[in-house]
Amino acid sequence: MQPPFSNHKHxxxxxTFSDLxxxxxxxxxxxxxxxxxLHGDFQEIVNQLELIENITEITVEDLQALQLSEQGIVAREVIIKDIERLTECGASPSLNLLKSYERDDEFDFISTDVYSYHVDRSPLATDTFLCTYYGAASDILPNEQAIQKILIPEIRAKLKELFDGPEAEFENFLAEYFFDLHYQAPEDAxxxxLGVGHLWRLAVDHPTQAVLPCVHRAPSEAGEYRLLLIC
Structure with missing residues (x-):
């Protein structure tokens, strides 16, 4: 059965993993x-893991130490295999058990945390990989529906008030503090x-990238833990 986004132009x-x-x-x-x-009981893994603060990185050794049922073992093997595949490709996957990310509430007119639609930037020719095994999954926003926040007149005006420097350096200021990476969705967006279990590859912003970077955001967890692989 094809996922609902299978015919989307973006x-x-x-x-297969090799095609990915x-x-x-x-x-x-x-x-x-x-x-x-995916097959297996990923909730059993989440229930056995210990959350430290709001985000805890889980190692393969942590997974292997769990005493699991048959279905829990199936789920663990899926996760470990994904970590091995990505590592063999030169990536550095991180498995995170998380309750919530840190919120950015420094300014009331712009947010730059991961709950805001944003793109990833990298100095290297790489992409972002992620898979949600349990809990709420991330969203992506079609580029033609994404409005760069720094181009919204009210927000840009307030950023200029915040910036204390020559006009020629304003764009560098926006990039230095990552304001330029964040987007707003219109009401009709x-x-x-991204769903649970799928392994995704999202284009990032870097000098040699042939396509637009993928605009995405973390979901509101609503009190539920997530088990997320990301690199």
């Missing part, structure tokens, strides 16, 4: 999804939920 759905890695991003496509229906 998303290419593939059926090897697909060349071009045109409108800036997100690749290895669509999967149609975000796309």
């Amino acid at each position: 998303i290419q759905v593939v059926s 890695i090897d697909l060349q991003l071009q045109g409108d496509t800036n997100a690749v999804c290895w669509s999967r229906q 149609t975000p796309i939920n």
